[in-house]
Structure formats: structure tokens, C-alpha cells
Amino acid sequence: MVGSAIVRDLQRKGFTNIVSPRSKELDLRNQQAVNDFFAKEKPDYVFLAAAKVGGIHANNTYPAQFIYDNLMIETNIIHAAYVYGVKKLLFLGSSCIYPKLAPQPIKEEYLLSGLLEPTNEAYAIAKIAGIELCRFYRREYGCNFISAMPTNLYGINDNFDLQSSHVLPALIRKFHEAKQQNAGSVVMWGTGKPKREFLYVDDLADACVFLMQHYNEENHVNVGTGEDIEIRELAEIIKNIVAFKGEIENDISKPDGTPRKLLDVSLLHGLGWRHTTSLEEGIKKVYNWYIEKQ
Numbered sequence: 536m537v538g539s540a541i542v543r544d545l546q547r548k549g550f551t552n553i554v555s556p557r558s559k560e561l562d563l564r565n566q567q568a569v570n571d572f573f574a575k576e577k578p579d580y581v582f583l584a585a586a587k588v589g590g591i592h593a594n595n596t597y598p599a600q601f602i603y604d605n606l607m608i609e610t611n612i613i614h615a616a617y618v619y620g621v622k623k624l625l626f627l628g629s630s631c632i633y634p635k636l637a638p639q640p641i642k643e644e645y646l647l648s649g650l651l652e653p654t655n656e657a658y659a660i661a662k663i664a665g666i667e668l669c670r671f672y673r674r675e676y677g678c679n680f681i682s683a684m685p686t687n688l689y690g691i692n693d694n695f696d697l698q699s700s701h702v703l704p705a706l707i708r709k710f711h712e713a714k715q716q717n718a719g720s721v722v723m724w725g726t727g728k729p730k731r732e733f734l735y736v737d738d739l740a741d742a743c744v745f746l747m748q749h750y751n752e753e754n755h756v757n758v759g760t761g762e763d764i765e766i767r768e769l770a771e772i773i774k775n776i777v778a779f780k781g782e783i784e785n786d787i788s789k790p791d792g793t794p795r796k797l798l799d800v801s802l803l804h805g806l807g808w809r810h811t812t813s814l815e816e817g818i819k820k821v822y823n824w825y826i827e828k829q
């Protein structure tokens with residue numbers, strides 16, 4: 536989802552010499568394959584968006600896969616970028632790198648100031664390692680490697696599998712199918728009380744290209760909207776957009792995860808970047824795309 540959005544954004548801005556291999560063509564966990572790719576393509580600028588990602592259930596169920604795949608991808612690419620003289624690399628992390636109970640909104644400097652949320656600890660530790668790789672390769676070797684920490688993302692090309700997806704695509708699918716089947720209710724996991732901040736992926740892509748062009752510092756940068764909502768409010772918005780008339784039920788056997796993770800985006804705003812897509816507008820775009828794809 537993120538990689539294809541960055542490619543679309545670069546193309547919109549007139550860039551043409553873009554290489555974006557699919558995972559079938561290049562297994563980024565394989566160091567030799569990554570080195571061969573860098574030796575052949577000699578990229579000048581690298582957007583490291585590739586990662587093993589998933590929602591709360593997938594993160595909680597497959598922690599070994601989340602830590603191994605992500606550590607391997609990051610280490611192979613960041614080291615190859617150094618060895619093959621990449622001019623600049625942007626590493627993408629996640630807002631789950633911050634402590635579970637961090638003060639809100641979360642400033643960049645809260646990293647490593649407390650315990651992580653257990654449901655996504657493996658993924659968070661891998662992403663923290665990626666930030667530190669960039670910092671230390673900059674410090675020791677002088678590489679211009681920067682990191683961006685996006686909040687919860689959604690958009691076209693998202694994963695709609697109900698076991699491994701994030702909440703927003705899961706609810707779009709659940710409400711859509713419930714409407715088609717004339718079901719009386721839709722199940723929302725957890726209490727619905729946690730708050731989340733959602734950023735449309737095309738806005739993230741625009742921010743990544745902006746940072747690649749204008750930001751050259753060691754500190755990672757939060758990328759978000761600066762606004763969050765409760766999961767049950769999100770469910771109501773999606774229910775209205777899909778026009779489902781039934782009820783919403785809670786399944787409290789499923790975890791809530793971290794209570795809140797609203798990013799402080801003052802650093803990014805100070806640099807001159809702001810998101811443009813509202814949550815409702817973004818959900819409508821994704822829902823239209825989802826229906827067309829059926």
C-alpha cells in the first residue's frame with residue numbers, strides 16, 4: 536500500500552527513473568539478493584517502505600515473523616545503501632515504536648522512555664532498530680539516512696483480510712458484507728474506546744517525498760494529522776458511508792491494544808507540511824475503490 540502510493544506520488548511529480556521490485560522478484564530478507572540488486576540498479580535515493588505489517592491480531596499472533604522479517608529487510612537495505620553509496624535513504628517506521636503509556640500527543644523525543652505495548656512489541660522493536668541503524672550509519676559513516684514515523688495508515692491497496700488487517704479496512708469489509716447479506720449487526724473488536732489517528736496513504740506518500748527533498752537531520756519525524764478518534768466513532772463513520780442500517784456489537788475477547796497514540800506533528804508542520812485528506816473523504820475514496828475491485 537505505502538510503496539505503490541510513493542511510486543504514484545513520484546510519477547505525479549514528474550519523476551520517471553523509478554525501480555520498485557515486487558517481493559516475488561526480490562526477497563529483501565535475503566542479503567545476497569539485496570546486494571545484487573543494489574550493485575545492478577545503483578539507486579541514488581531509496582524509500583524503505585517494505586515491511587511485514589498487520590493489525591493487532593497478526594502482530595500479537597506472529598511476533599517471530601514480525602521481528603525477523605523486519606530486522607532482515609532493514610539491515611540488508613540500510614547496509615547495502617551504505618556500501619553502494621546511496622545519496623539518501625528514507626526509512627519508514629510506525630507510531631507503535633513509542634511507549635504504551637506515552638504522554639499525548641507523542642513527541643519524537645519520547646522514543647525509548649518507557650515500556651512498549653505488548654501486542655506489537657516485536658514489530659516495534661524491529662522498527663526502533665531501523666531508526667537506530669539510520670542514526671548510527673549517519674554518525675559513523677556520514678550517510679544521509681532519515682526516518683519518518685507514520686501514524687496508523689489506510690488507503691487503496693490496503694489488506695482487507697479480516698484476520699491480518701488493520702481496523703479501518705476490516706470495518707469497511709465487515710459493514711459492506713453485512714449490508715449485502717442484510718445482517719442485523721457487525722462485530723467490532725475490543726471495547727471501541729481506544730483512540731487512533733488515521734492518515735490517508737497518499738498524504739503519507741506526499742510527506743515522504745517532501746522529507747526526501749527537504750529534511751536532512753538525524754532525528755526521526757512524526758507523520759500524522761494531529762487528530763484522533765475513538766474506534767467506536769470510526770465504526771459509526773464507516774457504517775454511515777457504507778449505509779449499513781444494523782447494529783454494532785463488541786467482541787471484548789479481542790484486545791484493545793494501546794489506549795491512545797496521537798502523534799505530535801509540530802516538527803513536520805514547522806517544516807511546512809500538512810495533510811490534505813480528511814478522514815471521511817479518505818474513507819469514501821477507499822470504499823469506492825473497494826467496491827470497484829469486487
Ligand code: GFB
Pocket residue numbers: 589590591592594629630631654655658659686687688699700701702703705706722723724725729731766789790791792793
Ligand atoms: O488497526 P488495529 O489492528 O491496530 O486495531 P493497532 C486498532 C483498534 O481497533 C484495536 C480495534 O483496539 C482493535 O481491537 N478493532 C475493532 C479492530 N474492530 C477491529 C477489526 O475488525 N479488526 C482490527 N484489526 N481491529 C497496530 C499494530 O496496532 O497498528 C502495528 O499492531 C502497527 O504494530 C499498526 O503499529 C499501525 O493500532 O492496535
